[in-house]
Amino acid sequence: MEDNLCFLNPFSDYKGALHSSRGTAAIVSTVTATVDIILKQVPLDPGDYDGGLYDGPAGVAYMLFHVAECALFSEQRDAYLETAKRIIDASVRHVDADRDVNTRAAFLLGGAGIYAVAAMIYKAMGLAEFVKPLAKFCNLWEVCAPINFLECGSDELFAGRTGYLCAALVLKQKLGFEILRKEQIKAICHAIIDSGKQYAKKKRKPFPLMYSYYGTEYLGAAHGLSAVLQMLLSHHEVLSRPERDLVWQSVDFLMTQEQNCNWPAELGAIIQRENQLVHWCHGAPGVAYLFAKAYLVNNKPQYLDTCIRSGELVWQKGLLKKGPGICHGVAGSAYVFLMLYRLTGNSKYIYRAQRFAEFLFSKEFKAGSCSVTRSYSLFEGLSGTVCFLVDLLQPDQSEFPLFSIFV
Numbered sequence: 001m002e003d004n005l006c007f008l009n010p011f012s013d014y015k016g017a018l019h020s021s022r023g024t025a026a027i028v029s030t031v032t033a034t035v036d037i038i039l040k041q042v043p044l045d046p047g048d049y050d051g052g053l054y055d056g057p058a059g060v061a062y063m064l065f066h067v068a069e070c071a072l073f074s075e076q077r078d079a080y081l082e083t084a085k086r087i088i089d090a091s092v093r094h095v096d097a098d099r100d101v102n103t104r105a106a107f108l109l110g111g112a113g114i115y116a117v118a119a120m121i122y123k124a125m126g127l128a129e130f131v132k133p134l135a136k137f138c139n140l141w142e143v144c145a146p147i148n149f150l151e152c153g154s155d156e157l158f159a160g161r162t163g164y165l166c167a168a169l170v171l172k173q174k175l176g177f178e179i180l181r182k183e184q185i186k187a188i189c190h191a192i193i194d195s196g197k198q199y200a201k202k203k204r205k206p207f208p209l210m211y212s213y214y215g216t217e218y219l220g221a222a223h224g225l226s227a228v229l230q231m232l233l234s235h236h237e238v239l240s241r242p243e244r245d246l247v248w249q250s251v252d253f254l255m256t257q258e259q260n261c262n263w264p265a266e267l268g269a270i271i272q273r274e275n276q277l278v279h280w281c282h283g284a285p286g287v288a289y290l291f292a293k294a295y296l297v298n299n300k301p302q303y304l305d306t307c308i309r310s311g312e313l314v315w316q317k318g319l320l321k322k323g324p325g326i327c328h329g330v331a332g333s334a335y336v337f338l339m340l341y342r343l344t345g346n347s348k349y350i351y352r353a354q355r356f357a358e359f360l361f362s363k364e365f366k367a368g369s370c371s372v373t374r375s376y377s378l379f380e381g382l383s384g385t386v387c388f389l390v391d392l393l394q395p396d397q398s399e400f401p402l403f404s405i406f407v
């Protein structure tokens, strides 16, 4: 029976040899052509600058930075970085003027992410002023450290303090040094754990840590438990022994919530096979990064097995009809294969990622997928697709944008 949310996968699976149909040169020219399309759509000057990294112009600046970092685009590097700077400068001015300090502390939806990306772009251009946005980023620590700083839920990835930790992690990876002091990271982790303990106790959960966002107990990467636990594992060295135990118990609890290689968007929901969400934001393609991180931290095979099962579901149901993006689109699915390639070294996953890339440019995809409101967006539109294509050219360094597990 056909699925409403995805195309049937028309490809035969890996048989031990990679296709050579779309070689490096073809992908490189697809990337530069797609960047040109994006730059025709994104506002380059102040005006419509809402949206943060998720779907605002700032996400395009990150994409340009990512392409510029790849040696295959050395010819375009300077021009891409110049444009990235122009966009991120306008984004910084927009967020500086925002009176809502809580919005400023948001990672994918607000200022924290914009300041972080501004620092990365300035640094890549050799500009000493990269310390300015970095200082603004560090100052946001005070905003998101208090346990209930957001009424809607203070802990998730997009606007909560998990996002702030995630941004700090990406900055450390890209700049090569720790941005926050150890005590600051510790305090944020404590707040996340205390908040989760309090919530789980109040709601009488039979497991130690839980969170909600606007009243919903999400499990996935976007607003849910998995990204929160992933960031705690990414900073496990600052946690006390009892805190670490709580985190691992929660990871294992989340593993028990699997339903046929997938996870429901919210706690306790029953997945309907034909209408299930197989998205980075909600479902296995996002939750898989938590188990990948768990495997990288303690090498237990059950975590790797869980990732591999997620990858099988994504191969069957990941050709999504909701566009080309990384949040709930085909590129987001394909990133799971690149992650599995890095974990296992198995070329099958490169093959699968290549097939999904091919599908993105097929007639069937064009005819049958929904259009996206902001087609330049990093998470829903073509900028995330460009990041994926660049990573397909350098699979050993590939990472889901702004969501590092190999740090």
Ligand SMILES: [Zn+2]
Pocket (backbone or CB within 6 Å): 279, 280, 281, 282, 327, 328
């Ligand atoms: Zn999504």
